[in-house]
Every structure is written in C-alpha cells, then in structure tokens.
Amino acid sequence: MPVMSLGDELPNFYLENNMESGNLHDFISGSWAVLFSYPRSFTPICTTELSRAAQLAPEFAKRGVKMLALSCDNGDVNKDWIQDVKMNAGIEGEFPIRLVADQDRQIAKALGLIDQDQPNDVSMPITCRAIFVIGPDKRLRMSMVYPSSCGHNFEEILRSIDSLFMVESWVVGTPANWRPGDDVMVVPSIPKKEEATRFPKGVTRFSMPSGKDYMRLTPDDF
Structure with missing residues (x-):
C-alpha cells in the first residue's frame, strides 16, 4: 500500500459529496489545507472529532487553512449525520468543513489510510484516523495516524500548524x-x-x- 512521505505532492484526487465536487488541487488553490480521515458516520468518537473540528474551524480559517474530512460513507449519509454533529458541537448554519465521500476507498487506499485491524465487513475495511497538513505547494508537511479507537486532539493540530508557519520564514x-x-x-x-x-x-x-x-x-x- 502506498504511504505518503513528508514532502510528497498529494495526488490530485476528485472530491465528491452530496453538495459539491471538484479536485483536491483546485480546493487547495495556493492555501494551506488539513485533510483528516475518520472511520464512519453515526459513531461516537467520530462525532466528537467532527464536533471539535467544527468548533475550531474559525481558528483554522484565521490561519488561512482549509479543512477536508474524508470517510468511506456516501454523501447522503454524511448529510444526515452532520445534523447530529452540529447539535453536539453547539453550532448552527452551514457546516464549516467540507466532507468527502470515498465509498470505493480509492483515496484512502492511495494515501495509506485504511485501518486493516478494523474492517466493517470482510472485504471493506474502514479508514483510520489520520491528519494530513498540506502546504500551498500541495506537498505533505505533517501527518498523524491514530487507530480508530483514539480521537484526535485538534488543539495539537493547530499548535503544529503554528509551528509550521513559524519555521517557514x-x-x-x-x-x-x-x-x-x-x-x-x-x-x-x-x-x-x-x-x-x-x-x-x-x-x-x-x-x-x-x-x-x-x-x-x-x-x-x-
């Protein structure tokens, strides 16, 4: 399975969900970006992760960092689940993170994001919890990979981004x-x-x- 190394350019994947589509490089468009994967919608840890990420979305936006969340669910499932996430996060209005539906697991497989220890059936394993911080040059600047049992600390991700910005100059x-x-x-x-x-x-x-x-x-x- 291919694994991204720091400095590698991310492939220009086609991103699709129930509301919008386009490719990754156009989405980045000269900005910093965070791509994080989560196992499944309508699960407790994922709900807390997306909730905290949404609460901190203004902090990412303040730094000029765009946010993408990837799972193997379909777009309709994501749309329904996000209402639960918004309630749990205590936010209203448009959800601030773009969700990417990767039902065929092509993106997850290419980026090495499949959690082989946690299949949701015999043939279709789910994604692990991974964070990719992507620079304006579309290259991987930082990554974190956690098992599906452990939710990310998004404050630490912000801290790491601040460090990346500091050492850029x-x-x-x-x-x-x-x-x-x-x-x-x-x-x-x-x-x-x-x-x-x-x-x-x-x-x-x-x-x-x-x-x-x-x-x-x-x-x-x-």
Whole structure:
C-alpha cells in the first residue's frame, strides 16, 4: 500500500459529496489545507472529532487553512449525520468543513489510510484516523495516524500548524510543548557569528554537561 512521505505532492484526487465536487488541487488553490480521515458516520468518537473540528474551524480559517474530512460513507449519509454533529458541537448554519465521500476507498487506499485491524465487513475495511497538513505547494508537511479507537486532539493540530508557519520564514525550530509566544530554538546549522543579525532580540544559551554549545533559545516575535 502506498504511504505518503513528508514532502510528497498529494495526488490530485476528485472530491465528491452530496453538495459539491471538484479536485483536491483546485480546493487547495495556493492555501494551506488539513485533510483528516475518520472511520464512519453515526459513531461516537467520530462525532466528537467532527464536533471539535467544527468548533475550531474559525481558528483554522484565521490561519488561512482549509479543512477536508474524508470517510468511506456516501454523501447522503454524511448529510444526515452532520445534523447530529452540529447539535453536539453547539453550532448552527452551514457546516464549516467540507466532507468527502470515498465509498470505493480509492483515496484512502492511495494515501495509506485504511485501518486493516478494523474492517466493517470482510472485504471493506474502514479508514483510520489520520491528519494530513498540506502546504500551498500541495506537498505533505505533517501527518498523524491514530487507530480508530483514539480521537484526535485538534488543539495539537493547530499548535503544529503554528509551528509550521513559524519555521517557514525563520531558521528555527519549536521545542516540546511550544505555544505561540514561547521562545523558539536556534537550529544547530546557524553559526554563532550570525546570531546578532538573525536574532536581534538576543539568544539565550544553556551550558550542557557535554560541553557542546547546541541549546539556544530566542524570542519567537522577531
């Protein structure tokens, strides 16, 4: 089964549901995007996932990130289920996430999103819970794959997107548990002589028992 690697361009799949259609590359159209898969409609964990994603949709939109949700259900099933999701999420009006019906599992199979441990019948396994963050260049920038028993943390996905945005423009990295506003790491490839010009707000160094000079922090608002 093909598996997407970071940096790979996503295939230009045709996306279809009961309300709209088009292809993936046109949907992205120079923006960042999140494609996440879920096993099935009218199931409890999936309902909580789509509910939380919908509640946080304004935060994704604020960052210019479009949202796609993929399952192996058909469009009519999705349309009915979304009313439950909206009630559970406490939102009204148009659902803020585009749902993609992948009944023949062609997209799920091509992206390696099939959960072989959780078939819904002998021949038709369901999708796992996966997140693909896609850049404006249509390339995979980040992925997370969970078993169907464990729902995603969409706050962590937002945090990861903020990190991706941060390192797009600066030669830095974000440490464990980083949040916007926290200091970021100066990557080892930056020589000490360039610190003053690259990081005008200063660099904090840490003395390590090894004696190696590699732990450096700088404010993220430069």
